[in-house]
Amino acid sequence: xxxxxxxxxxxxxxxxxxxxxxxxxxxxxxxxxxxxxxxxxxxxxxxxxxxxxxxxxxxxxxxxxxxxxxxxxxxxxxxxxxxxxxxxxxxxxxxxxxxxxxxxxxxxxxxxxxxxxxxxxxxxxxxxxxxxxxxxxxxxxxxxxxxxxxxxxxxxxxxxxxxxxxxxxxxxxxxxxxxxxxxxxxxxxxxxxxxxxxxxxxxxxxxxxxxxxxxxxxxxxxxxxxxxxxxxxxxxxxxxxxxxxxxxxxxxxxxxxxxxxxxxxxxxxxxxxxxxxxxxxxxxxxxxxxxxxxxxxxxxxxxxxxxxxxxxxxxxxxxxxxxxxxxxxxxxxxxxxxxxxxxxxxxxxxxxxxxxxxxxxxxxxxxxxxxxxxxxxxxxxxxxxxxxxxxxxxxxx
Amino acid sequence: xxxxxxxxxxxxxxxxxxxxxxxxxxxxxxxxxxxxxxxxxxxxxxxxxxxxxxxxxxxxxxxxxxxxxxxxxxxxxxxxxxxxxxxxxxxxxxxxxxxxxxxxxxxxxxxxxxxxxxxxxxxxxxxxxxxxxxxxxxxxxxxxxxxxxxxxxxxxxxxxxxxxxxxxxxxxxxxxxxxxxxxxxxxxxxxxxxxxxxxxxxxxxxxxxxxxxxxxxxxxxxxxxxxxxxxxxxxxxxxxxxxxxxxxxxxxxxxxxxxxxxxxxxxxxxxxxxxxxxxxxxxxxxxxxxxxxxxxxxxxxxxxxxxxxxxxxxxxxxxxxxxxxxxxxx
Numbered sequence: 001x002x003x004x005x006x007x008x009x010x011x012x013x014x015x016x017x018x019x020x021x022x023x024x025x026x027x028x029x030x031x032x033x034x035x036x037x038x039x040x041x042x043x044x045x046x047x048x049x050x051x052x053x054x055x056x057x058x059x060x061x062x063x064x065x066x067x068x069x070x071x072x073x074x075x076x077x078x079x080x081x082x083x084x085x086x087x088x089x090x091x092x093x094x095x096x097x098x099x100x101x102x103x104x105x106x107x108x109x110x111x112x113x114x115x116x117x118x119x120x121x122x123x124x125x126x127x128x129x130x131x132x133x134x135x136x137x138x139x140x141x142x143x144x145x146x147x148x149x150x151x152x153x154x155x156x157x158x159x160x161x162x163x164x165x166x167x168x169x170x171x172x173x174x175x176x177x178x179x180x181x182x183x184x185x186x187x188x189x190x191x192x193x194x195x196x197x198x199x200x201x202x203x204x205x206x207x208x209x210x211x212x213x214x215x216x217x218x219x220x221x222x223x224x225x226x227x228x229x230x231x232x233x234x235x236x237x238x239x240x241x242x243x244x245x246x247x248x249x250x251x252x253x254x255x256x257x258x259x260x261x262x263x264x265x266x267x268x269x270x271x272x273x274x275x276x277x278x279x280x281x282x283x284x285x286x287x288x289x290x291x292x293x294x295x296x297x298x299x300x301x302x303x304x305x306x307x308x309x310x311x312x313x314x315x316x317x318x319x320x321x322x323x324x325x326x327x328x329x330x331x332x333x334x335x336x337x338x339x340x341x342x343x344x345x346x347x348x349x350x351x352x353x354x355x356x357x358x359x360x361x362x363x364x365x366x367x368x369x370x371x372x373x374x375x376x377x378x379x380x381x382x383x384x385x386x387x388x389x390x391x392x393x394x395x396x397x
Numbered sequence: 398x399x400x401x402x403x404x405x406x407x408x409x410x411x412x413x414x415x416x417x418x419x420x421x422x423x424x425x426x427x428x429x430x431x432x433x434x435x436x437x438x439x440x441x442x443x444x445x446x447x448x449x450x451x452x453x454x455x456x457x458x459x460x461x462x463x464x465x466x467x468x469x470x471x472x473x474x475x476x477x478x479x480x481x482x483x484x485x486x487x488x489x490x491x492x493x494x495x496x497x498x499x500x501x502x503x504x505x506x507x508x509x510x511x512x513x514x515x516x517x518x519x520x521x522x523x524x525x526x527x528x529x530x531x532x533x534x535x536x537x538x539x540x541x542x543x544x545x546x547x548x549x550x551x552x553x554x555x556x557x558x559x560x561x562x563x564x565x566x567x568x569x570x571x572x573x574x575x576x577x578x579x580x581x582x583x584x585x586x587x588x589x590x591x592x593x594x595x596x597x598x599x600x601x602x603x604x605x606x607x608x609x610x611x612x613x614x615x616x617x618x619x620x621x622x623x624x625x626x627x628x629x630x631x632x633x634x635x636x637x638x639x640x641x642x643x644x645x646x647x648x649x650x651x652x653x654x655x656x657x658x659x660x661x662x663x664x665x666x667x668x669x670x671x672x673x674x675x676x677x678x679x680x681x682x683x684x685x686x687x688x689x690x691x692x693x694x695x696x697x698x699x700x701x702x703x704x705x706x707x708x709x710x711x712x713x714x715x716x717x718x719x720x721x722x723x724x725x726x727x
Binding site for chain 1: 437489490494498499500501506507508509510511513514518519521522523526527528529530531532533535536537539540543544545546547548549550551552553554557560563564567568570571573587588591592594595596633634685711712713714715717
């Protein structure tokens, strides 16, 4: 296998973030250090971030009688953005979500399901399975390859990209659309509220005084293919997906391993598969939720994974800008990491005044820092102890 | 370690046939009249047979778990028992878990919605919420058995189980894991049953679609480590045009290729002596996740050394295709 045929590259990106639709909006918002967290209107106390521009219009390829959840609609919008005018019939689709059509279910359903379905809910409930998001994307853009949904809590988005990259190398399809989409909904807000995991104020990831997370919503889709195929069709190569890894803590359903064991292993394995030394990583986009347990475990994982590094590794959590987008988080943060590589910009963690102690980490705060880099890493973790790390690199023609 | 071929060394399942370690053999379970909740007339389903979890998995507390999580643990334990594999004796970081589910942890999702209905969204139950997550079953399997490698939960309209098997095989082939536990299944709740009813899928005579529930598990390992239930000779996605191109015609007992450009190569490669695997009523009642039950049933019926072509067609026209070979001696 030639290097070009065993190298996975990114040739398109679509984003719907709390800054709006498009990669440009995300980039401008991050460069301006704009915080999109706002007080919750329908669930208090707390802050959250929504996609201000609701992508309500569906393409003609979407079945008129089918109910599309908000997660579906966000996913369709970004997939179309990633594809542009290109023909993608042979593409496969791997989409992450945790919410899918849960946003469409109402508590009244459980009192009398048959009545609720008859009244309004039959098609709405049909949007509940996570597989529907991948189906919606595939149908909307005309991708007829394998379609799969990934449902691994907050690590889903990064895992979708990793699994799609592997499918590219396996020849499952010549190109893959991979990412995640999750809508803000009462189900998840109430769940994190019940767990007392929500910060009633804008979150402060990695701050010693952090109090929890804020939920966001959004979607992102990356178009993946082999370098060989991208070169053959003269497609613009935005970045190289140099390596990836997935692990599990095997420890607890909601708490990360106290020493960040699984996450450290994951980062080390991702660097190994990328052929990147720890010193080569110019930026880490952290999982950084802002919860007391996650951030301390994650900082310990950095201490382990980057113990061989000569200088502290620059790390930030952009969840401080637009919240935790759950199943979409890994894909959105992959897009942030690509912007960092392409623009040579290191984005700060907002409101970070008193960082947790970790000598191996250069906690980014204040204003964006400009610094070119050869490689950057996006790190995700989730309930269930799952971890994923993606290493992106600059493409040199 | 990257491996070329893969052995299926363990099979296990929990469902209408009860807890089973090994292939599914014998007569198929019969649908029973649904009495657990009010129906619009006589309705039938294949519900999971009751069993004591402590008999399958001693010293593991599953009291607060969703049924899908508890059954996934049981199916995994039964498959590992069939394989003779003690995961505590191997490197856990090299053990992957790939789980497929169509509807996730439905029982506790409905219970969580019920707590919101009763008390409001701000007074919901903190114990239920994390157990509603679709990856909770795979996470519990990782925690109980020490599987520290990739842990993935997938869904797919139609071939979710086959997708999980393909992904697990890919993890082994690419060197990301040395062994994998593959799980697939769903549970039936009143909410889902009523949806089938409202969609007009159920009939009063037990014909047509009969919903079922259960979880099946398969252990994949590098070849030669222990007795194989089957060898996974090939596993890949096959691209086909024309949407749902494969259809089982019960009347003529044949497979109908609906599109001329279907993966004819696959079908043509079947020898004239090819037989179709026995029907699997459990799998038929699991719209997305019945694939592993089909394999467990087929492996319980095929003669030694026979080859088995497993196909799972997606709406998109893509097809998960696997070629298995039963060992020469059982």
